[in-house]
Amino acid sequence: NLILAIETSCDETAAAVIRNGNEIVSNVVSSQIASQTRFGGVVPEIASRHHVEKITLVIEKALKDANLDPEELDAVAVTEGPGLVGALLIGINAAKAFAFAHGLPIIGVHHIAGHIYANALVQSMEFPLLALVVSGGHTELVLMKEHGHFEVIGETRDDAAGEAYDKVARVLNLPYPGGPHIDRLAHEASEGVVFPRAWLEDSYDFSFSGLKSAVINFKHNMEQRGEKIIPEQVAKGFQDSVVEVLTTKTVRAAKEFQVKQVIAAGGVSANKGLRTSLEQAFAKEEIPFYVPPLNLCTDNAAMIGAAAASMYNASVRGNLSMNGNPGMELKSWSKE
Numbered sequence: 001n002l003i004l005a006i007e008t009s010c011d012e013t014a015a016a017v018i019r020n021g022n023e024i025v026s027n028v029v030s031s032q033i034a035s036q037t038r039f040g041g042v043v044p045e046i047a048s049r050h051h052v053e054k055i056t057l058v059i060e061k062a063l064k065d066a067n068l069d070p071e072e073l074d075a076v077a078v079t080e081g082p083g084l085v086g087a088l089l090i091g092i093n094a095a096k097a098f099a100f101a102h103g104l105p106i107i108g109v110h111h112i113a114g115h116i117y118a119n120a121l122v123q124s125m126e127f128p129l130l131a132l133v134v135s136g137g138h139t140e141l142v143l144m145k146e147h148g149h150f151e152v153i154g155e156t157r158d159d160a161a162g163e164a165y166d167k168v169a170r171v172l173n174l175p176y177p178g179g180p181h182i183d184r185l186a187h188e189a190s191e192g193v194v195f196p197r198a199w200l201e202d203s204y205d206f207s208f209s210g211l212k213s214a215v216i217n218f219k220h221n222m223e224q225r226g227e228k229i230i231p232e233q234v235a236k237g238f239q240d241s242v243v244e245v246l247t248t249k250t251v252r253a254a255k256e257f258q259v260k261q262v263i264a265a266g267g268v269s270a271n272k273g274l275r276t277s278l279e280q281a282f283a284k285e286e287i288p289f290y291v292p293p294l295n296l297c298t299d300n301a302a303m304i305g306a307a308a309a310s311m312y313n314a315s316v317r318g319n320l321s322m323n324g325n326p327g328m329e330l331k332s333w334s335k336e
């Protein structure tokens with residue numbers, strides 16, 4: 001099947017054409033990070049305005065790059081949630097208009113299912129599979145017994161990993177989004193400041209707010225003593241704590257559920273420290289581990305098309321009454 005996919009849940013306006021759920025025919029992403037950097041985060045009204053300005057161009061470019069007529073498509077897919085409601089609606093309305101104009105079915109995709117299915121674009125998913133989802137708004141361990149089956153076995157009790165990265169970056173006066181900057185600084189230090197790890201006993205849940213507070217307190221205490229912090233050492237200490245907890249829990253879950261494959265997904269899986277740590281840990285355990293290339297880890301529409309292809313095969317269809325669902329839950333679409 002051939003699917004046009006649209007993603008506007010946050011600060012990327014994106015469209016892509018995906019063939020059979022595993023081949024990227026075209027993939028267009030217009031980022032507004034530059035305009036959001038000035039505000040140190042995403043401002044919903046600005047995000048919506050940017051989507052309105054770009055959406056038509058982005059969709060046209062995705063079709064042109066794919067070199068095909070709308071008549072050749074089988075469906076239109078769009079991120080239905082979660083995300084900023086105003087931002088979601090712009091993609092959804094564009095998708096509805098396109099679907100109506102060309103008589104195509106519309107499929108509403110969960111953004112996190114999209115992040116997970118980014119992996120289907122680089123390799124064939126084998127089940128049972130464990131996905132570590134680490135993004136700006138989510139930190140979850142998801143068990144999949146088959147395509148379209150999702151069981152959240154652990155999740156963050158407070159901040160998401162990406163959120164923690166962005167907040168700590170702000171403490172270090174680094175630009176938004178902070179993840180890549182902390183990653184870079186962390187690799188410039190040989191010694192990191194020692195920060196706590198939140199293990200939460202045997203749970204597969206996560207917590208990052210204590211770590212964030214520890215970083216803030218460390219800076220505060222240093223300043224009170226008239227000393228300067230070394231940002232590289234703080235970045236490394238913070239990243240080491242995040243990476244060690246994420247890696248340890250993912251390995252433990254992979255063994256407990258005897259999965260055939262482990263994948264990482266979401267913006268924070270672009271993190272070099274995390275990728276290396278997971279790669280080494282799973283090489284040692286001899287469990288296959290995959291993570292998509294960087295441009296498929298952060299928000300894009302190709303991943304939405306990949307998830308939609310699996311939904312299309314499972315006969316899942318939306319309709320033109322679709323609305324933005326900012327708090328949408330990750331639901332399975334498999335038969336069982």
Ligand code: ATP
Nearest residue numbers: 135136137138162177178179180267268270271299
């Ligand atoms: P969600 O997917 O949960 O709805 P989102 O779409 O805003 O949230 P993503 O776009 O998937 O999140 O990821 C963005 C996050 O990834 C930001 O918090 C950013 O700091 C983080 N990030 C990006 N690159 C890196 C990196 N190299 N290291 C750490 N974090 C990173």
Ligand code: FE
Nearest residue numbers: 135267298299
């Ligand atoms: Fe995302």
Ligand code: MG
Nearest residue numbers: 010011012299
């Ligand atoms: Mg984003």
